[in-house]
Amino acid sequence: MQNILEAKDLKKVFYKNRVPFEAVDGVSFHIGKGECLGLAGESGCGKSTIAKIITRLIMPEEGSVRLDGKVQMVFQTPQDSFDPRRTLGDGIMEGMRNQGMGKKQAKERACEMLDLVELDRKFFYRYPHEASGGECQRAAIARALAVEPQLLICDEATSALDVTVQAQIAALLKRLQKEGGMSLLLISHDLALVQYLCSRVLIMHQGRIIEEGTPDEVIQDPREPYTRLLVESVL
Amino acid sequence: MAGRKRKAGRAAGYKLLIFGILTLCVILIAVFAPYLTPYDPYAQDLSNALQPPGPDHLLGTDRYGRDMLSRVIMGSRTTIFSALLLVAIITLAGGAVGIVCGYYGGKLDSFLMRVSDVFLAFPGMVFAIAAASVLNRGVLNAVIALACISWPRYARITRSQVLAVKDAPYIMAARLSGSGTWKIIRKHIIPNIAGQVIVTAVLDIGTMIMEISGLSFLGLGAAPPTAEWGSMMSNGRSMLQTAPWVILSPGCAIFLTVMVFNLTGDTVRDFLDPRYRGKRRRE
Ligand SMILES: Nc1ncnc2c1ncn2[C@@H]1O[C@H](COP(=O)(O)OP(=O)(O)OP(=O)(O)O)[C@@H](O)[C@H]1O
Ligand SMILES: [Mg+2]
Numbered sequence: 001m002q003n004i005l006e007a008k009d010l011k012k013v014f015y016k017n018r019v020p021f022e023a024v025d026g027v028s029f030h031i032g033k034g035e036c037l038g039l040a041g042e043s044g045c046g047k048s049t050i051a052k053i054i055t056r057l058i059m060p061e062e063g064s065v066r067l068d069g070k071v072q073m074v075f076q077t078p079q080d081s082f083d084p085r086r087t088l089g090d091g092i093m094e095g096m097r098n099q100g101m102g103k104k105q106a107k108e109r110a111c112e113m114l115d116l117v118e119l120d121r122k123f124f125y126r127y128p129h130e131a132s133g134g135e136c137q138r139a140a141i142a143r144a145l146a147v148e149p150q151l152l153i154c155d156e157a158t159s160a161l162d163v164t165v166q167a168q169i170a171a172l173l174k175r176l177q178k179e180g181g182m183s184l185l186l187i188s189h190d191l192a193l194v195q196y197l198c199s200r201v202l203i204m205h206q207g208r209i210i211e212e213g214t215p216d217e218v219i220q221d222p223r224e225p226y227t228r229l230l231v232e233s234v235l
Numbered sequence: 236m237a238g239r240k241r242k243a244g245r246a247a248g249y250k251l252l253i254f255g256i257l258t259l260c261v262i263l264i265a266v267f268a269p270y271l272t273p274y275d276p277y278a279q280d281l282s283n284a285l286q287p288p289g290p291d292h293l294l295g296t297d298r299y300g301r302d303m304l305s306r307v308i309m310g311s312r313t314t315i316f317s318a319l320l321l322v323a324i325i326t327l328a329g330g331a332v333g334i335v336c337g338y339y340g341g342k343l344d345s346f347l348m349r350v351s352d353v354f355l356a357f358p359g360m361v362f363a364i365a366a367a368s369v370l371n372r373g374v375l376n377a378v379i380a381l382a383c384i385s386w387p388r389y390a391r392i393t394r395s396q397v398l399a400v401k402d403a404p405y406i407m408a409a410r411l412s413g414s415g416t417w418k419i420i421r422k423h424i425i426p427n428i429a430g431q432v433i434v435t436a437v438l439d440i441g442t443m444i445m446e447i448s449g450l451s452f453l454g455l456g457a458a459p460p461t462a463e464w465g466s467m468m469s470n471g472r473s474m475l476q477t478a479p480w481v482i483l484s485p486g487c488a489i490f491l492t493v494m495v496f497n498l499t500g501d502t503v504r505d506f507l508d509p510r511y512r513g514k515r516r517r518e
Contacts, residue, residue: 057407073411081404085426091405095412143408 003068004151004183005031005054010063012049023049024060025207031151036177036184038194038215041204042230047187048076051153054185069150076155076187078137082128088139089124095147113142118168134161141169145176152176153185158193170196191219191231203227247505254499261315261495268312272305276462285478295480297470303484309462310485313374315492318443321378321385326436328382329389334420336390337397348394351387359384363446367455374447374463377456381446385439392435396428430507438500441493448489464489 012024024046031037039047052058054065055073072095075081082091089110096106111121117138128136137157144152154173158166174197176182188194194201195215203211203218203226211218211227222228264271274292280300288295294303332351336344354362366380400406401424409419448465450456457463459470464485471481 052407055411057410075404075408077404081408083405083409083423083427086422091408091412094409094414098413140408143412147412 002033003030004033004035005068005071005185006066007050007054008064010050010053010060010065012046012053012058012060022207024053027063027204027207027209029202029209029212031183031185033150034177034181034183035200036173036186036198038198038201039185039187039204040189040191040194040201040230042189045204046207047204048155051155051185051187054153067151070147071151071153072144072147072149073153074137074140074144074155074157076159078140079128079131079133081140082136084128087125087127088131088136092124092139092143092146095143099147109146110142113146114139116145117142117172118165134165137161138165138169141172148180149182151183151185153187155187156189157186158188158190166193173197189230191215195219203230247502250502251499251506254495254502257495258499261311261492262319264308265311265315268308272302272308274302274305276301276305276309277460278302285474285481287478288480294484295478297467297481298474298478303480306462306467307464307484307488310464310467311488311492313457313461313463314444314448314465314489317374317378317447318440321381321443321447322436322440324378324382325385325389325439326432329386329391330393330432332386332390333393333395334397334424337394338401338416338420338424344394347390351390354384354387355391357384360446360449363450364453364455367450372455372458374451374457374461377447377450380450380455381443385443389432389435393428393432396431397424400424400427434500434504434507437503438497440500441496444489444493444496448485 007030008028010024010027011022013020014023015021027046027050029037039050041047049058051073053060053063054067055071056065082088089107092110092113093103093106096109097103101109107124111124114121114123119135119138119142123131123135123139126135131139137159138161141154141157152173157173158169161169170193173184173186177184177197184197186194186197198215201213201215201218202209203224205224205226211222211224218227219231222231278301280296283292283296283300284298286292286296286300288303292302292304294307296302297306332347336347362384363377363380366383367377370376370380406419406423409423414422447456448463448468451463451465452469454466454469457466459466467485468482468489471478471483471485474481
């Protein structure tokens with residue numbers, strides 16, 4: 001299997017009151033074509049930072065990312081990831097318009113994407129503050145999928161959704177991954193979701209990857225004491 | 236709770252309408268000044284000098300026999316237009332500097348902010364007086380002098396606003412959508428910071444009217460015989476006891492105009508207050 005993403009020795013230092021703090025400390029991993037990789041770990045361990053490095057929204061101090069294709073991300077705070085002064089539809093169309101798609105065509109496709117995530121088409125004209133967190137989250141998924149990325153990063157993509165919608169989205173992601181050959185990086189502390197979607201999972205702790213394996217292995221037989229703690233606390 | 240907020244939002248809307256109309260009236264008077272004056276504001280008639288207010292001359296005449304009402308109306312043009320021009324210049328110039336500094340940061344930011352510190356460290360009016368007296372006498376030069384000392388404040392306000400929004404997730408999302416820097420500034424940053432800057436600008440129009448008339452009062456702004464409120468007051472200051480209308484007419488004009496612009500600025504601020512904004516849209 002070919003890799004869509006190879007990350008080597010990523011390192012990111014943030015300064016908190018001029019004290020350096022290594023949010024990501026020598027992380028290497030790869031994602032295969034069509035693979036779904038899970039990334040789990042406690043709050044503040046550097047998961048979102050890795051996602052931002054991969055999408056080139058922030059520059060790592062060290063390390064390299066080789067990416068083979070388009071990447072899109074569903075942000076951890078979906079409501080804030082839409083411009084408060086523009087409609088959700090504008091946000092969904094922005095990427096397509098930047099790729100040179102005509103307005104009419106982009107709008108048509110945006111509406112199809114809303115159908116796909118089972119959001120009413122009237123949300124096209126809504127502002128972010130007029131939609132709930134879960135609705136924004138689905139709009140964000142629609143925005144990410146609209147430009148047909150080869151790799152989709154979901155940063156806690158289902159956290160604001162209730163269980164039924166969560167299951168729908170999970171099923172949708174699984175289908176897209178199976179049928180469209182899309183690769184997925186799923187950041188989540190919902191280990192059940194990781195187990196359902198992912199073929200491999202990385203466990204992070206304080207900026208490092210401490211464990212890797214299939215979800216079943218990691219959950220049923222954690223090697224590291226920290227992973228055991230995580231599994232016990234979540235399940 | 237929601238009802239009270241909605242009511243507050245609507246009250247702000249009505250107030251905005253009223254003050255908006257008043258402001259519009261003031262601006263229209265300035266625009267159509269030449270057609271509104273009952274007499275030629277520059278025609279001297281020494282036999283009619285220093286007439287007190289009466290049916291012929293509603294606000295009296297000055298020492299050259301010029302009709303005060305006509306001069307006040309004509310003066311609104313000079314004073315208000317130059318204040319608007321001044322505010323437009325400093326908003327655009329300061330705003331542009333602020334956006335560049337806030338968005339790009341780095342050495343350019345440090346350099347431009349030190350420059351603006353230097354300007355902010357001067358006592359403003361003193362600098363304006365010095366600059367205006369070096370330049371030739373004229374309203375436009377007074378505007379330039381005041382613009383020199385006023386842009387840094389706008390640069391600071393804009394910069395801090397840009398810093399507050401530039402790392403917001405929606406800016407990151409726009410970058411991930413492939414939007415370039417210019418597009419992000421134009422479509423996402425400017426619309427989100429414009430409100431605050433506009434409120435500052437509207438609130439400043441009154442202050443700028445005062446400063447321009449101030450410079451003219453000191454003989455550094457409009458050159459005679461141009462009708463300008465500050466220089467008209469200056470002409471009348473020796474006759475405060477014998478012919479008070481000469482100084483009081485332009486004085487009241489300044490007072491009323493500044494008040495209208497300040498109240499409008501306050502109302503715009505109330506109207507754009509985020510506490511009301513969301514609620515109004517949701518209705
Ligand atoms: N821009 C920043 N400046 C300074 N510190 C930051 C910045 N972004 C993140 N950090 C710090 O880096 C660490 C990792 O942050 P990150 O957002 O990657 O955590 P996370 O694993 O996504 O956590 P969560 O599960 O809560 O989302 C945190 O301690 C955070 O405080
Ligand atoms: Mg995170």
